[in-house]
Amino acid sequence: MTEFTPLQSAFGGALIGLSAVLLMALLGRVAGMTGILSGAIFGPDRGWRLAFLAGAIAAPILMGALGAGIAFDSPVPRPLLVLGGLLVGIGVSYGGGCTSGHGVCGNARLSPRSLVATVTFMLSAGITVYVIRHLIGGL
Structure with a gap:
């Protein structure tokens, strides 16, 4: 079973919502991870896409380094x-x-x-x- 983490989940959800709102407000783009990834590989506007993906990868690594990460075990x-x-x-x-x-x-x-x-x-x-x-x- 997975651990019940309502506060961490609510905080994470709020960050996801904030990133989606900022991406739409600042660039007029939808924060769909698959579209961002495929655009980073095949699209002409790679800069913001690579930055978004770098943040999505760096944030959990940083959280883990600060001792607040969630261990992945499957x-x-x-x-x-x-x-x-x-x-x-x-x-x-x-x-x-x-x-x-x-x-x-x-x-x-x-x-x-x-x-x-x-x-x-x-x-x-x-x-x-x-x-x-x-x-x-x-x-």
């Missing part, structure tokens, strides 16, 4: 984690965006498409956890 073998990441990447392509783009930014803009996408993400995640933990008896 019972899932690494090849399955990689496979899961690839499947998420395929889903992002078909879904027209990722959970951060739809869930945080799209819903904040009252986008019906983002609402449907977010409900689909959440239902799929819930069903997957239920099947794996209760029907298959796995991790």
Whole structure:
């Protein structure tokens, strides 16, 4: 089971919301991590994208160095984690965006498409956890 951390979760959520608002207010861009990553690799406006990604990578490292990090420990073998990441990447392509783009930014803009996408993400995640933990008896 995972530890219940409401204060850290609320603080983290507030930082995610703040970064999404600042990115929209200052650059007029949506803070969808997959779009930012693909634009950093293939897009013409790499500077802000690389800075955003650097912050997303540096912040947890800094928190860990300050002793406030959350240790990542997964019972899932690494090849399955990689496979899961690839499947998420395929889903992002078909879904027209990722959970951060739809869930945080799209819903904040009252986008019906983002609402449907977010409900689909959440239902799929819930069903997957239920099947794996209760029907298959796995991790």
